[in-house]
Amino acid sequence: xxxxxxxxxxxxxxxxxxxxxxxxxxxxxxxxxxxxxxxxxxxxxxxxxxxxxxxxxxxxxxxxxxxxxxxxxxxxxxxxxxxxxxxxxxxxxxxxxxxxxxxxxxxxxxxxxxxxxxxxxxxxxxxxxxxxxxxxxxxxxxxxxxxxxxxxxxxxxxxxxxxxxxxxxxxxxxxxxxxxxxxxxxxxxxxxxxxxxxxxxxxxxxxxxxxxxxxxxxxxxxxxxxxxxxxxxxxxxxxxxxxxxxxxxxxxxxxxxxxxxxxxxxxxxxxxxxxxxxxxxxxxxxxxxxxxxxxxxxxxxxxxxxxxxxxxxxxxxxxxxxxxxxxxxxxxxxxxxxxxxxxxxxxxxxxxxxxxxxxxxxxxxxxxxxxxxxxxxxxxxxxxxxxxxxxxxxxxxxxxxxxxxxxxxxxxxxxxxxxxxxxxxxxxxxxxxxxxxxxxxxxxxxxxxxxxx
Amino acid sequence: xxxxxxxxxxxxxxxxxxxxxxxxxxxxxxxxxxxxxxxxxxxxxxxxxxxxxxxxxxxxxxxxxxxxxxxxxxxxxxxxxxxxxxxxxxxxxxxxxxxxxxxxxxxxxxxxxxxxxxxxxxxxxxxxxxxxxxxxxxxxxxxxxxxxxxxxxxxxxxxxxxxxxxxxxxxxxxxxxxxxxxxxxxxxxxxxxxxxxxxxxxxxxxxxxxxxxxxxxxxxxxxxxxxxxxxxxxxxxxxxxxxxxxxxxxxxxxxxxxxxxxxxxxxxxxxxxxxxxxxxxxxxxxxxxxxxxxxxxxxxxxxxxxx
Numbered sequence: 001x002x003x004x005x006x007x008x009x010x011x012x013x014x015x016x017x018x019x020x021x022x023x024x025x026x027x028x029x030x031x032x033x034x035x036x037x038x039x040x041x042x043x044x045x046x047x048x049x050x051x052x053x054x055x056x057x058x059x060x061x062x063x064x065x066x067x068x069x070x071x072x073x074x075x076x077x078x079x080x081x082x083x084x085x086x087x088x089x090x091x092x093x094x095x096x097x098x099x100x101x102x103x104x105x106x107x108x109x110x111x112x113x114x115x116x117x118x119x120x121x122x123x124x125x126x127x128x129x130x131x132x133x134x135x136x137x138x139x140x141x142x143x144x145x146x147x148x149x150x151x152x153x154x155x156x157x158x159x160x161x162x163x164x165x166x167x168x169x170x171x172x173x174x175x176x177x178x179x180x181x182x183x184x185x186x187x188x189x190x191x192x193x194x195x196x197x198x199x200x201x202x203x204x205x206x207x208x209x210x211x212x213x214x215x216x217x218x219x220x221x222x223x224x225x226x227x228x229x230x231x232x233x234x235x236x237x238x239x240x241x242x243x244x245x246x247x248x249x250x251x252x253x254x255x256x257x258x259x260x261x262x263x264x265x266x267x268x269x270x271x272x273x274x275x276x277x278x279x280x281x282x283x284x285x286x287x288x289x290x291x292x293x294x295x296x297x298x299x300x301x302x303x304x305x306x307x308x309x310x311x312x313x314x315x316x317x318x319x320x321x322x323x324x325x326x327x328x329x330x331x332x333x334x335x336x337x338x339x340x341x342x343x344x345x346x347x348x349x350x351x352x353x354x355x356x357x358x359x360x361x362x363x364x365x366x367x368x369x370x371x372x373x374x375x376x377x378x379x380x381x382x383x384x385x386x387x388x389x390x391x392x393x394x395x396x397x398x399x400x401x402x403x404x405x406x407x408x409x410x411x412x413x414x415x416x417x418x419x420x421x422x423x424x425x426x427x428x429x430x431x432x433x434x435x436x437x438x439x440x441x442x443x444x445x446x447x448x449x450x451x452x453x
Numbered sequence: 454x455x456x457x458x459x460x461x462x463x464x465x466x467x468x469x470x471x472x473x474x475x476x477x478x479x480x481x482x483x484x485x486x487x488x489x490x491x492x493x494x495x496x497x498x499x500x501x502x503x504x505x506x507x508x509x510x511x512x513x514x515x516x517x518x519x520x521x522x523x524x525x526x527x528x529x530x531x532x533x534x535x536x537x538x539x540x541x542x543x544x545x546x547x548x549x550x551x552x553x554x555x556x557x558x559x560x561x562x563x564x565x566x567x568x569x570x571x572x573x574x575x576x577x578x579x580x581x582x583x584x585x586x587x588x589x590x591x592x593x594x595x596x597x598x599x600x601x602x603x604x605x606x607x608x609x610x611x612x613x614x615x616x617x618x619x620x621x622x623x624x625x626x627x628x629x630x631x632x633x634x635x636x637x638x639x640x641x642x643x644x645x646x647x648x649x650x651x652x653x654x655x656x657x658x659x660x661x662x663x664x665x666x667x668x669x670x671x672x673x674x675x676x677x678x679x680x681x682x683x684x685x686x687x688x689x690x691x692x693x694x695x696x697x698x699x700x701x702x703x704x705x706x707x708x709x710x711x712x713x714x715x716x717x718x719x720x721x722x723x724x725x726x727x728x729x730x731x732x733x734x735x736x737x738x739x740x741x742x743x744x745x746x747x748x749x750x751x752x753x754x755x756x757x758x759x760x
Contacts, residue, residue: 007476011483105724109510127727131512220619220707276596276619278708288597418726425709432621434709 056089059356060349062117063092064100067302067309069375081362088355097282098221108133113349115356119168120342121159122413123420128347134167135348140357141166148361153402156381159409160345168347169364172378174301174394175341175401176227176326183320184212184295193324197235197263200327204272207295214272216294218285219431222424223412227298228267229427230411231326231340232260238334239406246415248452252445253438256333261430261437263329268431278432286310292317298326300341301397305377323393325400339404342413343381415448422447497740503733510729522734532735534710535718538625542693542714545629551685554637558644559674572645579638583698590631591703594618618704621711628712631699636692640685647681648674683754690750694743715739 061078065071071094078090093114095103100118107113113133119125128134141149141157149157152170160168180193185203188210194200207214219225233241237256244250245257274280274288286303288294290311297303308316328336346360362368369380373388379398380386389395401407412420426443429435435443504523507516526532561571578586594617595601604614618624651674659673675682697716700706706713706721719739723732 007473007480011476011480102724105510105727109729111511127509128511131509133511220705222707274597275614276616278616278620279618279624279704280596284595293597416727418728421721421726428707429709432709434621 056087057353057355059088059090059116059353059359060114061090061092061359062095062100062104062114063346064095064097064118065377066094066096067305067377068314070305070377073372073375077363077368078359081359085355085358088359090359113347113351115349115352116346116360117349119160119345119347120410120413121168121170121345121347122342122409123416124413125160125167125347126162127417129162129165129167133350135350135352135357136165136167137169137348137357138165140361141169151364151366151382153381153383155402155407156343156345159342160347168345169360170343170345170381171364171369171372172301172345173341173343173381173401174379174397175339175404175407176231176298176300177397177400178296178298178324178326179289179303179307180296180322180324181289181292181294181317181320182322183317184292185322188212188295193322194327195324197327197329201267201270204267204270208270208272213274213288213294214270214296215274216285216288216297217273217277218280218282219273219277219428220279220284221282222428223410224282224285224297224299225431226410226412226424226427227340229260229264229430230408230423231298232263232329233257233411234338234340234406234408235326235329235334236260236263236332238332238338239408240333242408245448246452248448252448253441257441257444258437261440264427264430265437278428282306283310290316292320301343301379301394302377304391304393305375321393323396335405337400337404338406338408339401340408340410341401342410344378416451419444419447419451500733500736503730504737506730507728508730509727510723516730518730522731523738525731526734526738531710531713532715532718535706535713535715538712539694539714541625542629542632542696543690546632546689546693547686550633550637551640551682551689553633554640554685555644555678555682557637558641558648559670561641562645562648575641576638578635579642581635583635584702586631586635587699587702590627590634590699591618594627594703618712619708621708624704624708624712628700628703631703632693632696635699636689640689643681643685643688644678647678651677687747687750687754690746691743694746695739715742 063074065074075092078092082088082090104117108128111133125134156170156173157166160166160170184207188206190203190206194203204214217224233256236259237254241250241254241256245252245254274294285297286306287310289297290307304316304321308314326340346363348357348360364382366382366385369382369385370388372378373380373385374390376391376394379394380388386398389398411423415423423444426435426440430437430440505517505519506514507518508514557575561568561575565571593602596604596614596616596619598604598608598614603617607614615623617627655677656669656673659669664673695716696714697720700712700714700717701720704712706717715735716739719732719735722728722735
């Protein structure tokens with residue numbers, strides 16, 4: 001009898017221990033440790049304890065700047081800030097672009113965003129903001145008569161706003177354009193960069209004839225391929241076509257979008273991309289360019305840095321690298337100056353401490369922005385910091401982007417994430433011959449109709 | 454009167470003993486059961502619930518769609534493609550991977566000189582993590598002959614380089630080759646264990662009766678290996694149906710669904726397209742398919758064990 005009682009007791013204790021453990025575990029199982037609360041409760045430390053045992057404010061910062069120079073600079077900024085603010089502990093997580101997107105989605109679904117993280121603004125950021133996962137930093141921007149706000153160029157700041165409230169700030173803004181290898185162009189007998197789509201196709205033909213791979217493309221990652229279709233749509237339809245389709249007055253099956261698909265197939269028929277481009281990643285694309293094995297790539301302002309990082313001698317193609325804007329399409333409704341692109345920014349997670357916001361303020365300070373510009377991987381968004389841009393090509397991009405009559409944010413960022421992903425998938429299918437231009441736009445339209453009700 | 458009381462007492466002590474045994478059993482089961490409920494049953498029920506909503510994965514569950522997600526799944530050509538890809542992988546595994554594993558087990562399981570060395574080498578791929586293996590193979594399949602080994606070999610032999618993973622017609626074959634390379638060692642191990650359980654006497658008796666090598670294989674070894682083969686087929690089919698890591702790292706299911714399977718499709722909807730409700734419905738469909746297969750298989754194949 002005694003043993004029964006004993007067992008019953010053990011059973012009851014075990015059950016009592018496990019059940020609350022289970023129930024409390026269930027909702028919070030995937031959460032990670034959170035930053036310590038602001039140091040309001042800093043109890044007086046014993047006099048003998050060293051200062052380092054004081055409770056520090058932890059700031060979690062996720063960025064995707066994997067290029068050596070850039071990663072080191074971010075680390076340097078964090079170290080500098082921590083040196084002047086000993087109560088702050090900045091913990092950096094560096095993630096590769098695609099890995100970052102997956103990991104962020106998971107922590108977002110668990111409701112625990114990092115304090116500061118990479119963002120491209122637009123539709124994806126809006127989804128997070130709507131779900132209450134981001135911190136509204138509008139009051140910080142407007143404090144002291146909008147001192148912080150005034151440092152930014154307004155267009156770039158607007159990308160990180162939703163219904164007039166800012167949930168993040170930019171640190172880079174530029175545009176997509178065609179990076180080309182001057183030596184290979186010369187070899188193929190192309191004297192000046194093409195200005196129109198027909199001239200561009202002609203250049204591709206000449207490069208093919210000279211036995212050079214005209215274009216490097218990482219269509220396995222999908223978004224690099226989307227750039228081609230989207231830029232064609234910008235040239236053909238301009239501001240009006242996109243805004244109508246987005247506001248549901250028009251549709252993504254409208255003529256300019258279908259026509260963009262047809263033009264892209266016109267290009268694809270010349271077989272301009274390297275072999276196996278459908279499974280290549282953006283890393284492969286940059287490697288091919290950086291090794292001088294393809295003549296062109298359509299990419300944003302960060303391209304030279306990534307090319308260098310992916311080349312064997314870390315120098316890329318050096319002086320041979322040139323840049324020209326996306327060719328205008330004959331008869332298109334878009335203004336030749338219209339720019340397609342975007343930039344990089346940092347969004348602020350809902351649990352961010354005032355210290356985290358102060359650190360972001362430091363990161364986007366003029367001095368830091370100038371230093372960022374100097375390493376030639378980003379185009380500053382803070383007024384006056386463009387002086388730091390040493391690379392003449394990046395200067396051209398910066399000025400082209402800043403005078404563009406219409407600035408189209410990347411489609412996969414401007415649209416809700418589900419649609420962005422359908423756009424990317426459809427363009428890949430278009431290039432693989434699995435969809436016609438009409439079917440691709442219909443797939444996009446179906447998704448838009450569902451998401452933008 | 455006295456005997457009756459004793460009988461009652463006996464009965465009572467018998468039932469307390471039973472209770473005691475049951476309690477002991479429950480005590481041992483409880484921790485594992487709790488983990489199972491928290492990490493398997495609870496998420497499953499949660500997924501069923503999520504699958505009834507149009508939900509992005511964060512924010513509140515508002516948009517109830519009933520079985521709408523399931524309807525969409527079954528009408529989606531891309532999902533049907535994942536089914537046919539899955540079946541192709543299963544069929545290829547059964548036709549090629551398992552016979553290969555069996556043949557190797559028969560060779561290295563017996564008296565081959567240096568068999569330990571071969572066993573080690575053949576089993577090694579199974580020990581690698583899926584991600585490491587996949588990244589390594591992506592490198593080997595690189596379409597640039599200067600960077601990818603396979604195309605370098607083709608070019609050196611004067612043949613046309615292939616685009617491998619970039620070619621919708623080749624990609625599933627490439628994936629299957631990697632899956633075979635990764636998992637044949639595991640199946641080989643199963644067969645080797647089975648072979649060791651076959652008593653030498655049976656084979657000796659067959660030899661004395663004048664059985665040829667092939668006769669021995671088909672009438673003695675294989676029938677006695679039936680248990681191992683059954684397990685291996687079962688694990689191989691379930692493995693192929695649930696494969697995710699290698700495919701996601703190598704191709705993300707692309708180009709254009711050409712190597713998409715149910716799990717990559719589910720992942721894409723849940724974590725790339727932010728449609729966790731739909732993704733949950735896919736997970737449930739996947740669960741039902743796997744469960745259905747398991748029950749049928751256990752019922753019709755396993756049953757023979759006791760027949």
